[in-house]
Amino acid sequence: MLDDDAARLQARGYRLTGPRRVIIAALRDAGRYCTASQLYERLRGRSVGLASVYRTLELLADLGLAERRAEAGGEGSFLYCSPRHHHHVVCTGCGTVREIDACPGDDLARAVERETDFRIDRHKLDFYGVCAGCRTTG
Amino acid sequence: MLDDDAARLQARGYRLTGPRRVIIAALRDAGRYCTASQLYERLRGRSVGLASVYRTLELLADLGLAERRAEAGGEGSFLYCSPRHHHHVVCTGCGTVREIDACPGDDLARAVERETDFRIDRHKLDFYGVCAGCRTTG
DNA sequence: AGTCGCATTGACATCGATTCTCAATACGCA
DNA sequence: TGCGTATTGAGAATCGATGTCAATGCGACT
Ligand SMILES: [Zn+2]
Ligand SMILES: [Zn+2]
Ligand SMILES: [Zn+2]
Ligand SMILES: [Zn+2]
Numbered sequence: 001m002l003d004d005d006a007a008r009l010q011a012r013g014y015r016l017t018g019p020r021r022v023i024i025a026a027l028r029d030a031g032r033y034c035t036a037s038q039l040y041e042r043l044r045g046r047s048v049g050l051a052s053v054y055r056t057l058e059l060l061a062d063l064g065l066a067e068r069r070a071e072a073g074g075e076g077s078f079l080y081c082s083p084r085h086h087h088h089v090v091c092t093g094c095g096t097v098r099e100i101d102a103c104p105g106d107d108l109a110r111a112v113e114r115e116t117d118f119r120i121d122r123h124k125l126d127f128y129g130v131c132a133g134c135r136t137t138g
Numbered sequence: 139m140l141d142d143d144a145a146r147l148q149a150r151g152y153r154l155t156g157p158r159r160v161i162i163a164a165l166r167d168a169g170r171y172c173t174a175s176q177l178y179e180r181l182r183g184r185s186v187g188l189a190s191v192y193r194t195l196e197l198l199a200d201l202g203l204a205e206r207r208a209e210a211g212g213e214g215s216f217l218y219c220s221p222r223h224h225h226h227v228v229c230t231g232c233g234t235v236r237e238i239d240a241c242p243g244d245d246l247a248r249a250v251e252r253e254t255d256f257r258i259d260r261h262k263l264d265f266y267g268v269c270a271g272c273r274t275t276g
Numbered sequence: 277a278g279t280c281g282c283a284t285t286g287a288c289a290t291c292g293a294t295t296c297t298c299a300a301t302a303c304g305c306a
Numbered sequence: 307t308g309c310g311t312a313t314t315g316a317g318a319a320t321c322g323a324t325g326t327c328a329a330t331g332c333g334a335c336t
Contacts, residue, residue: 018331052285054322070208074321100250102250112227113267118236118265118270123266125262127247127256129256129260130257131254152312152313186315193295212323
């Protein structure tokens with residue numbers, strides 16, 4: 001877990017507890033979307049309760065340090081997100097997610113404002129494709 | 139419900155039933171993300187079962203005619219999507235969603251390919267802001 | 277380092293959204 | 307119009323997610 005994440009927690013008055021450290025580190029290291037039960041399994045033996053996994057994921061989503069996604073048939077899953085503005089590239093083969101800096105920027109947002117008469121505040125952009133590893137393997 | 143949607147269903151061998159027509163029309167007309175129970179309420183008296191609402195939403199998502207979203211604390215919700223490539227503008231005030239043509243295009247996708255060594259197939263882009271109505275009202 | 281207040285935790289109970297089951301129905305086709 | 311089968315509605319069943327609560331441990335202040 002990075003100091004930056006710790007700072008974010010404490011800046012909002014949350015305590016930096018053992019379970020939180022471990023859960024956040026696990027989500028970070030996963031480098032992909034994880035469900036609560038997946039993280040819970042990965043942390044067996046570290047005495048972390050499933051409820052705490054749910055609570056911490058919820059907290060991270062609230063702090064902007066994680067992004068929630070809808071699964072097709074079942075559980076929700078979370079992806080660790082660094083605090084800066086960024087977008088994602090998702091490998092449809094292995095599930096790996098990488099943060100990227102490429103961004104359509106304000107120009108496109110302004111074009112959208114003209115087209116719709118909305119005032120645009122933010123945007124979300126994800127790319128889907130196949131990573132180098134999956135191309136050679138598969 | 140549009141003929142285009144009907145054609146998509148039947149092209150995959152699905153039957154064009156009464157409940158499906160009604161549910162799809164309701165989702166289309168909503169112009170926003172809807173939960174299964176919201177649609178079910180809206181269709182009271184039309185003898186459409188909740189299970190059929192769930193099944194039809196799932197089917198639409200599968201056909202690419204609806205997009206699923208994760209809600210914070212509770213139910214999943216679905217948004218009707220036309221078949222062509224497009225993106226969304228979501229009003230954070232009233233929930234209205236509009237489809238737009240603005241798109242970062244292949245240039246950005248190629249930049250991402252160079253940056254990551256992924257082969258990019260598709261992307262998803264949403265803008266969030268406040269619509270004209272919500273600006274004057276609120 | 278020691279003390280104290282209270283946020284946080286783990287285990288389990290509970291809730292509720294989604295899926296399953298199955299006999300009855302109604303599409304699509306000849 | 308008649309048949310075969312996908313689909314439906316209602317209720318049961320599932321299980322992901324949240325609530326409860328006594329025990330714990332973080333962190334602030336000595
Ligand atoms: Zn891959
Ligand atoms: Zn951006
Ligand atoms: Zn609005
Ligand atoms: Zn696009």
